[in-house]
Amino acid sequence: MITSTLHVPVLLERCLELLRPAIENRRALVIDATLGLGGHTEAMLSEHPQLTVIGIDRDPAALKLASERLAVFGDRFKTHFGTYDEIDQVAAESSVDGILMDLGVSSMQLDQAERGFSYSQDSFLDMRMDQTQGATAADLLADLDEFELGRIFRVYGEERFAMPIARRIIAARKTSPITMSSQLNKIVAEVVPVVPGKQSGHPAKRVYQALRIAVNDELGILERAMPQAIDALRVGGRLVVMSYHSLEDGIVKEAMQKAATSSTPVEMPIELPGTAPIFKIITRGVERSGERELALNPRAASARLRAGEKVKGN
Structure with missing residues (x-):
């Protein structure tokens, strides 16, 4: 390489x-x-x-x-x-x-699908810069309550729809664990409204930023x-x-x-x-x-x- x-x-x-x-x-x-x-x-x-x-x-x-x-x-x-x-x-x-x-x-890290940093590739939601230790993004989505998930999305991602996204994640994980980027992308897309001409990038990009910041402190x-x-x-x-x-x-x-x-x-x-x-x-x-x-x-x-x-x- x-x-x-x-x-x-x-x-x-x-x-x-x-x-x-x-x-x-x-x-x-x-x-x-x-x-x-x-x-x-x-x-x-x-x-x-x-x-x-x-x-x-x-x-x-x-x-x-x-x-x-x-x-x-x-x-x-x-x-x-x-x-x-x-x-x-x-x-x-x-x-x-x-x-x-x-x-x-x-x-x-962005380009390697298995690292889970990017919403553009379907992969396990890892996001750890050091994959030998610590909780993954999937772990946070499974373990944190609605308030803490919302806080992470709002503070670290500056996401306007932080609490609605957090509520949807809590509801979705009761049915199936959220471990893959395709699952998270779908949840966020169902919550964040699309405004023609004003959408900049994927609607989940701020959520990914927030999770990455939280996972890696x-x-x-x-x-x-x-x-x-x-x-x-x-x-x-x-x-x-x-x-x-x-x-x-x-x-x-x-x-x-x-x-x-x-x-x-x-x-x-x-x-x-x-x-x-x-x-x-x-x-x-x-x-x-x-x-x-x-x-x-x-x-x-x-x-x-x-x-x-x-x-x-x-």
């Missing part, structure tokens, strides 16, 4: 540009916190001959494929099996020059990881994050703004010791993919990029 054909790195050139000032012409260390198939890491290692990258991923299949792809770089590439809220462990004894986060589900991990990433950087180090929906982007934005703002009370005439900003946001608002990027990689349409630089030690 040729991994480079499975995944086109999102906003690759922009990520390289943002990280470059922190890692060029030095024995630098970058943590690729969401390694996937290693496209971004391959580009960084190719451009910077003194660079070492530690790739974090909780998907054993992705780690295996990325390791095969990047074996040519020898000990300049290392892996860590786990989630990216373990950045503090990975960076415990290292000076980190750059951290890259490409959040969400990878192309490989994606938002909890991101909330824990962002402060860790900022703390781990050396002064002058850079953090680049790509998110794919508003919930992720909100967490990223809040963490960056908090680190970039003085914690001295506004009524104080001087800045108190230890309260100065430690981070500077270097992107102007959120950056989106341009026409050229979208032509090369349609999956970049929902990407939101933010970046910043560490300006002061903790």
Whole structure:
């Protein structure tokens, strides 16, 4: 299997540009916190001959494929099996020059029917990024009550019809377990009204997003990881994050703004010791993919990029 054909790195050139000032012409260390198939890491290692990258991923299949792809770089590439809220462990004894986060589900996971991430292929509703542990999406649909299912669909999927969908799932599972994507698609399609000219994608797409986030604790991990990433950087180090929906982007934005703002009370005439900003946001608002990027990689349409630089030690 040729991994480079499975995944086109999102906003690759922009990520390289943002990280470059922190890692060029030095024995630098970058943590690729969401390694996937290693496209971004391959580009960084190719451009910077003194660079070492530690790739974090909780998907054993992705780690295996990325390791095969990047074996040519020898000990300049290392892996860590786990989630990216373990950045503090990975960076415990290292000076980190750059951290890259490409959040969400990878192309490989979407395209492999047996993973259950996609509504476009009939498959078992797994959705675990690490298939060796944890509850599946099918487990959640079988075990959670109406209120909790509705909350997941409303909060994580921003689904307007969250409670009606949850009620229909509870009724349907009394007859037969909901284990396949075709079953879930049918239930959602029966609840969500079709508005001609205003329907964007499959009516179940928000439900799938919500279940995936819940199964993998994606938002909890991101909330824990962002402060860790900022703390781990050396002064002058850079953090680049790509998110794919508003919930992720909100967490990223809040963490960056908090680190970039003085914690001295506004009524104080001087800045108190230890309260100065430690981070500077270097992107102007959120950056989106341009026409050229979208032509090369349609999956970049929902990407939101933010970046910043560490300006002061903790």
